[in-house]
Amino acid sequence: MQARPRTSFSAKLQTWLLERWQKRGVFACMLWPLSRLFQFLVTFRFGLFMLGYKPQTRLPVPVVVVGNIFVGGTGKTPLVIWLVKQLQAAGWHPGVISRGYGAHAEHVTLLDAQSSAAVVGDEPLLIKQHTLAPVAVGRDRVAAARHLLASRPEVDILIADDGLQHYFLARDIEIMLFDERGGGNGWMLPAGPLREPLHRRRDFTILNAPLAIPVSSVTGLPSNVVRMHLQPQFVYRLGDPSIQQALSDLAASKILAAAGIGNPQRFFAMLREAGLAFASLPLADHFQFDAQTFVHIDADCILITEKDAVKCRQIPALQNDARIWVVPVVAQLDASFATDLLHMISEKKHGHSPA
16 A cells, blocks of 8 residues: 655644635634734834844945745745855855754854754755855854854855844845745734734845746735746756756656645645646655655655755665655746846945946
8 A cells, every 4th residue: 555645743733824824814813912912022122123222233244134024934045045146146255144943053153065954954054055155054143144254254245044033133135035925914923924014124025936926916015026936957866966857757757745845835836837746745844854754655756855955865764765856946036136136235335336
């Protein structure tokens, strides 16, 4: 008998909550008073920073913050990778700082070739592998930034990954990312999915969604939103990345697609758009894989995200499982966004735009 994929309890709970946060139903309305209290506390905390009662640290280089106000993942890691590569191509020397969700490093850690996802987190490790830029992980982002600048003096701009609510670090540019869920029901936690109000200021708003989804169908976004979508390139074997094939080559296989990311359905939708039929296994964001995760799965091919791959690759039983293939994606954004962003960065750094 074929073993059926089992969705983790935390993933089921996450899905249940997100479904209810997309509308103003009975569940959301019952929690609305708490949502108003949370909004007051968030606004009060923000005001303490703006009025100078809580100090902000301004660094000697421009700081670009990439984040979201919708709980969970919206595709920040591919955007940070794209941003770092754009800056590198323009002659900048970017560094990245991150909290490193799930990281167990006791102190600020500068990533290197021996870094483990269990210590520094899966997303920072993926950014490091794709860009080769200096990446520092730490609970205190100001301390992480100072450590990185002291260790790598050539760094002339910092990207703060998921630091939108970390007001202790002063920032020059804020990029807020949404996916096809938009602002949900428009309410803040716990009645809705938002950590800050929808009208919160930012310099750029990015929508990470398939091109088939019109901006007008996504709630809570301004008119000047920048489109972004994730494009799969090919698949490669987890244990040997040199072995590659096209997604279409897998069409005749019995496939399981597994994703431990903030919105697993986005990964599954991308695979369906590529013409694949498969069983799906949504897992909790930052899911901790082990040697037994896929033991009882009856499949010819198991497709996982690159974010999950950085953890699976460090587990011998999974690395040696020839059924596991990784689906890398590349962020595609409006061409004008890179130009506008580089102009703004140059103005912050030099007081004028590049010629």
